[in-house]
Amino acid sequence: MTKEILIYAEVTRDNYIHTVFFELANKAQELAAKLGEAEVNALLISQKGLAADYREAFKNSGISKIYVCEDDRLKTYSTEYFTKAAVDIVKEVQPEILLLGATNQGRDLAPRISTALNTGLTADCTGLDINEKGQLAATRPTFGGQLMATILCKNLPQMATVRPKVFKPAEKDNIKPADIIYKTVNLDEIEKKVELLEFHKKLTTEINELDSAEIIVAGGRGMKNADGFKLLKEFADKIGAAVGASRAAVEMGLASHDMQVGQTGKTVTPKLYIACGISGAIQHTIGMDKSEKIIAINKDEKAPIFEIADYGMVGDAFEIIPELIKQL
Ligand SMILES: Cc1cc2nc3c(=O)[nH]c(=O)nc-3n(C[C@H](O)[C@H](O)[C@H](O)COP(=O)(O)OP(=O)(O)OC[C@H]3O[C@@H](n4cnc5c(N)ncnc54)[C@H](O)[C@@H]3O)c2cc1C
Numbered sequence: 001m002t003k004e005i006l007i008y009a010e011v012t013r014d015n016y017i018h019t020v021f022f023e024l025a026n027k028a029q030e031l032a033a034k035l036g037e038a039e040v041n042a043l044l045i046s047q048k049g050l051a052a053d054y055r056e057a058f059k060n061s062g063i064s065k066i067y068v069c070e071d072d073r074l075k076t077y078s079t080e081y082f083t084k085a086a087v088d089i090v091k092e093v094q095p096e097i098l099l100l101g102a103t104n105q106g107r108d109l110a111p112r113i114s115t116a117l118n119t120g121l122t123a124d125c126t127g128l129d130i131n132e133k134g135q136l137a138a139t140r141p142t143f144g145g146q147l148m149a150t151i152l153c154k155n156l157p158q159m160a161t162v163r164p165k166v167f168k169p170a171e172k173d174n175i176k177p178a179d180i181i182y183k184t185v186n187l188d189e190i191e192k193k194v195e196l197l198e199f200h201k202k203l204t205t206e207i208n209e210l211d212s213a214e215i216i217v218a219g220g221r222g223m224k225n226a227d228g229f230k231l232l233k234e235f236a237d238k239i240g241a242a243v244g245a246s247r248a249a250v251e252m253g254l255a256s257h258d259m260q261v262g263q264t265g266k267t268v269t270p271k272l273y274i275a276c277g278i279s280g281a282i283q284h285t286i287g288m289d290k291s292e293k294i295i296a297i298n299k300d301e302k303a304p305i306f307e308i309a310d311y312g313m314v315g316d317a318f319e320i321i322p323e324l325i326k327q328l
Contacts, residue, residue: 004095005032011054023101025063047071081190098159138150145281295312
């Protein structure tokens with residue numbers, strides 16, 4: 001029997017397939033090759049009539065089948081309905097591996113699916129592989145980031161969640177029209193306990209799109225105070241960058257939590273990451289070490305950030321950054 005790797009294709013509020021799906025689909029191709037005869041398939045739960053449109057979006061992801069559960073009660077995310085739909089389909093399909101993005105939705109859904117199916121779940125993985133026994137080897141930080149643990153799951157499906165941007169989507173198109181397989185799930189037996197009345201988007205005064213930025217200038221405790229972050233912002237504006245921060249800087253009130261990069265913040269993969277006054281603790285670097293190029297500015301030449309930096313400047317950020325702005 002062909003083994004299946006099933007990936008949950010989250011539909012966003014704007015009716016797009018969440019980008020983390022394409023990142024997982026690309027990684028899953030690698031896992032499938034190691035498993036031997038394995039298919040990479042998608043699980044789509046959505047309102048009625050959209051599957052055909054999504055088929056187009058899936059075209060380049062190399063997946064073979066899209067299992068679809070469509071119902072107008074599935075227009076917006078609901079824990080009860082989505083869990084029921086996902087659990088019923090996964091029970092029927094019996095995939096070897098089930099992957100979800102560690103998004104708000106994925107974090108709500110994954111543990112419920114794993115509990116209902118009495119299987120294990122490794123959350124927020126930073127690496128996925130297939131070991132010599134053909135098992136999913138899911139790696140994630142543990143003990144506050146001091147250790148990296150590789151976790152195996154005894155039952156099927158072996159489940160894992162991965163944050164957006166940990167893996168890269170396929171660079172080349174993997175064009176393969178997928179088959180749509182409609183599945184019927186009886187939602188009537190579900191007592192919905194929560195009703196979404198309205199959705200309020202959090203409004204921030206500044207647009208700081210860390211997720212999509214090609215260049216990020218990030219500041220840590222070494223940027224010292226609000227003036228330090230003002231300087232970073234000025235530098236960032238000059239080079240068209242977004243501003244990120246270490247947790248220390250967030251805790252000092254110099255930046256907001258949505259600017260935090262790292263284990264308990266965002267994972268980013270810009271073309272260029274400029275770390276200013278950041279020491280390079282593993283909990284920070286785990287969120288940015290896959291950036292294409294890293295430049296570190298730090299006055300301590302022994303700071304661990306230099307171990308992962310492509311270029312380093314040893315010196316006072318309050319002297320270097322104004323000089324860079326001047327030169328620019
Ligand atoms: C469970 C857990 C989760 C965590 N999650 C995260 C996370 O998501 N993100 C995160 O960032 N951290 C996280 N941390 C915290 C992490 O361990 C570090 O404490 C934090 O990253 C340190 O931030 P920093 O590098 O800004 O500060 P520090 O480690 O204090 O480093 C400051 C650096 O600035 C340099 N410096 C000082 N003055 C100057 C100057 N004038 N010019 C140039 N350089 C200067 C210093 O040499 C030093 O290297 C987490 C910790 C735990 C336990």
